[in-house]
Amino acid sequence: MATALAKAAEGSASVEHAARIEHVSKSFAGPAGQQLVLDDITLDVAPGEFVTLLGASGCGKSTLLNLVAGLDRPSTGSITTDGRPALMFQEHALFPWLTAGKNIELALKLRGVAKNERRGRAEELLELVRLKGSYGKRVHELSGGMRQRVALARALAQDSRLLLMDEPFAALDAITRDVLHDELTRIWAETGVSVLFVTHNVREAVRLAQRVVLLSSRPGRVEREWTVDIPQPRRIEDAPVAELSREITEVLRGEIRRHGQH
Amino acid sequence: MASTETTDTTADAPVKDSSGLGGLEAGLDALETSATSRTPFRQTFVNKILPPITAIVVVLVVWQLLVSLKIVDDPSKLPSPADVGGEFKDAWLEGKLLDYIWTSVSRGLLGFLLALAIGTPLGLLVARVKFVRAAIGPVLSGLQSLPSVAWVPPAVIWLGLNNSMMYAVILLGAVPSIANGLVSGIDQVPPLFLRAGRTMGATGLKGAWHIVLPASLPGYLAGLKQGWAFSWRSLMAAEIIASSPDLGIGLGALLENGRNASSMSMVFEAIILILFVGIAIDLLIFSPLERWVLRNRGLLVKS
Numbered sequence: 001m002a003t004a005l006a007k008a009a010e011g012s013a014s015v016e017h018a019a020r021i022e023h024v025s026k027s028f029a030g031p032a033g034q035q036l037v038l039d040d041i042t043l044d045v046a047p048g049e050f051v052t053l054l055g056a057s058g059c060g061k062s063t064l065l066n067l068v069a070g071l072d073r074p075s076t077g078s079i080t081t082d083g084r085p086a087l088m089f090q091e092h093a094l095f096p097w098l099t100a101g102k103n104i105e106l107a108l109k110l111r112g113v114a115k116n117e118r119r120g121r122a123e124e125l126l127e128l129v130r131l132k133g134s135y136g137k138r139v140h141e142l143s144g145g146m147r148q149r150v151a152l153a154r155a156l157a158q159d160s161r162l163l164l165m166d167e168p169f170a171a172l173d174a175i176t177r178d179v180l181h182d183e184l185t186r187i188w189a190e191t192g193v194s195v196l197f198v199t200h201n202v203r204e205a206v207r208l209a210q211r212v213v214l215l216s217s218r219p220g221r222v223e224r225e226w227t228v229d230i231p232q233p234r235r236i237e238d239a240p241v242a243e244l245s246r247e248i249t250e251v252l253r254g255e256i257r258r259h260g261q262h
Numbered sequence: 263m264a265s266t267e268t269t270d271t272t273a274d275a276p277v278k279d280s281s282g283l284g285g286l287e288a289g290l291d292a293l294e295t296s297a298t299s300r301t302p303f304r305q306t307f308v309n310k311i312l313p314p315i316t317a318i319v320v321v322l323v324v325w326q327l328l329v330s331l332k333i334v335d336d337p338s339k340l341p342s343p344a345d346v347g348g349e350f351k352d353a354w355l356e357g358k359l360l361d362y363i364w365t366s367v368s369r370g371l372l373g374f375l376l377a378l379a380i381g382t383p384l385g386l387l388v389a390r391v392k393f394v395r396a397a398i399g400p401v402l403s404g405l406q407s408l409p410s411v412a413w414v415p416p417a418v419i420w421l422g423l424n425n426s427m428m429y430a431v432i433l434l435g436a437v438p439s440i441a442n443g444l445v446s447g448i449d450q451v452p453p454l455f456l457r458a459g460r461t462m463g464a465t466g467l468k469g470a471w472h473i474v475l476p477a478s479l480p481g482y483l484a485g486l487k488q489g490w491a492f493s494w495r496s497l498m499a500a501e502i503i504a505s506s507p508d509l510g511i512g513l514g515a516l517l518e519n520g521r522n523a524s525s526m527s528m529v530f531e532a533i534i535l536i537l538f539v540g541i542a543i544d545l546l547i548f549s550p551l552e553r554w555v556l557r558n559r560g561l562l563v564k565s
Binding site: 097098138158 | 283284286287288290291294295454455457458460461462463464468472473476477479555558559560561
């Protein structure tokens with residue numbers, strides 16, 4: 001872990017941003033001609049920063065994440081990232097033909113980690129997500145929360161400076177989600193990785209982030225930003241979290257109402 | 263007691279906090295995962311082995327009754343189970359029984375391996391190259407519905423009455439199944455795996471090797487299974503139609519010899535052997551392979 005942190009620090013000395021999104025627009029060919037999904041998005045993620053992208057359906061938050069991940073290209077504008085970002089999905093996306101440990105090792109292998117180091121590194125990462133002893137478990141033998149933790153370990157195995165998360169806890173039950181919020185906060189603090197986290201859950205956004213970015217829908221634009229200076233560790237039921245969530249929800253609802261008026 | 267005290271005093275607040283979270287998480291993990299165990303042999307025996315044995319016994323009893331009660335009173339149409347058993351015994355004592363089986367099985371398996379070597383790259387090509395798929399994809403699927411017996415006459419004319427003709431018929435029967443199995447396996451790879459692979463840097467050949475091929479394995483195996491069934495059927499058709507003393511006596515030839523000799527018990531012997539070998543190869547090779555792959559992926563539903 002120490003070596004990974006040292007490397008991240010060394011790399012970030014020359015780079016000011018984990019991700020820099022400049023005037024990005026994206027349109028897709030739809031039934032009614034070209035449809036604008038993202039409109040002139042400008043957003044920076046600082047090294048080590050935790051940013052949540054919040055928005056209702058149709059705000060293009062997942063599209064934006066795909067663009068940052070390099071899975072798709074913006075129509076206009078530019079995106080620069082500090083190395084290739086790691087991406088975590090709502091579905092765990094673990095490969096069922098590999099064990100939990102081997103899933104992590106595949107990420108290490110594809111990154112070029114030497115064969116004799118992979119096993120030890122994979123065990124370390126499993127320990128980081130508190131799944132020591134699950135190395136040989138098959139994916140279907142793990143619970144939903146455990147799968148997402150292995151997926152997180154696999155994403156961390158890529159040793160990226162930027163971790164993109166696309167509603168990774170949306171499919172989990174509330175109790176598990178709550179625990180994974182605590183875990184993610186801890187791991188983020190331990191590793192110093194930058195996180196860009198997409199969600200439609202306002203409280204989750206406030207619970208986790210240093211900065212919440214609200215996107216408007218159809219097309220997605222940066223509507224407003226909030227800096228969250230509530231100290232960690234926070235709980236989702238804490239009063240300041242609830243208070244800020246209420247404020248953001250009001251703005252979000254106003255934005256959604258606007259779509260029903262024409 | 264003393265040791266617990268020391269750990270308590272050395273542990274500072276944040277570590278204690280996180281160990282509380284760890285304990286919570288361990289509890290959740292324990293609640294949400296259920297232990298799976300292997301089914302005991304007794305249960306396997308009652309659920310899996312007993313029913314087919316019962317079915318075989320019932321068939322034998324009905325068969326014997328048909329003969330004993332003289333419902334079918336013509337040994338040239340329906341020989342008694344004992345007659346057919348005698349046929350097996352004679353063949354065994356003459357040392358020919360295993361020869362019959364080996365002649366056909368060795369042909370079938372060698373032909374199948376050849377079909378595997380041709381069908382696999384062909385399937386990859388059809389699945390991955392658009393032009394090839396558009397050009398021969400439909401023909402490949404269509405060939406599956408063409409009975410392989412249809413290939414026997416042209417194969418005899420082109421290659422003569424020899425082993426190559428047998429292999430040609432097997433290949434034409436099995437290659438389309440194997441290739442199609444791989445194609446549908448690759449088509450059914452969830453796009454999420456491909457996206458996950460791409461973000462991890464598995465693109466191009468690396469992506470094919472680490473993601474696409476292992477992900478398509480269940481479809482490929484289904485294709486292999488069907489490919490074997492087609493190989494075996496094609497081979498039997500070829501052996502029945504193209505019998506020649508130079509070719510040795512396989513199971514198809516045995517059947518044809520029985521017909522020529524008007525020996526119904528020999529015909530029965532051949533049919534039972536053909537059925538037995540087809541089932542045995544599937545049970546011994548393909549089913550365990552398929553079950554192993556599916557079980558590893560959690561795709562095998564326990565009944």
